[in-house]
Amino acid sequence: MSYEYTKDKTSELVELCKVGNPVAQREIYNLYIKAMFNTALRIVGDREEAEDVIQESFLDGFMKIGMFRGESTFGAWLKSIVVNKSIAKLRSRKVVLEEIDDKMESTFVSDDDDDLEEKMETIERIKKGITSLPNGFRVVLNLYLFEGYDHQEIGAILGISEVTSRSQYIRGKSKLLEILRVKQ
The missing domain is CATH 1.10.10.10 (Winged helix-like DNA-binding domain superfamily/Winged helix DNA-binding domain)
Incomplete structure (x- = not known):
């Protein structure tokens, strides 16, 4: 099954996933896996943990896909699951965010370089x-x-x-x- 991934085709795939269509689930997985993995990896900072997060996120997403109402894009909905699972993974490592009062200003990278x-x-x-x-x-x-x-x-x-x-x-x-x- 090959799709040009327009909003309509993605919506069609989501509807097929809601009735448990495994081919549509595979298409959705293939469509979103790279971006979702990168999101998880940036948050958890470990490839193996990111892989765990992604597996849990897709399973959770497919189990709860009936709750997707289309109020945002499917990608945004799935990303929120990935972000929440990533944060939960960090919390399971007992990550403590420290309270900091200092305010500093700095710049990131100069845009003057053309090379x-x-x-x-x-x-x-x-x-x-x-x-x-x-x-x-x-x-x-x-x-x-x-x-x-x-x-x-x-x-x-x-x-x-x-x-x-x-x-x-x-x-x-x-x-x-x-x-x-x-x-x-």
């Missing part, structure tokens, strides 16, 4: 730097920068205040800049 190869190297350094951050900083940075959540949403997901989310983000960004300066 694509150098930009790609910078991106790789940033990715490696993010993975080396403490869990609390890494999770907040990933949810904010890559998953597009705002601090209020991050606070709700992690069970922390909006101020703590902002502080974790600022401190995480500052720590990332330190890591990047050392690796230069």
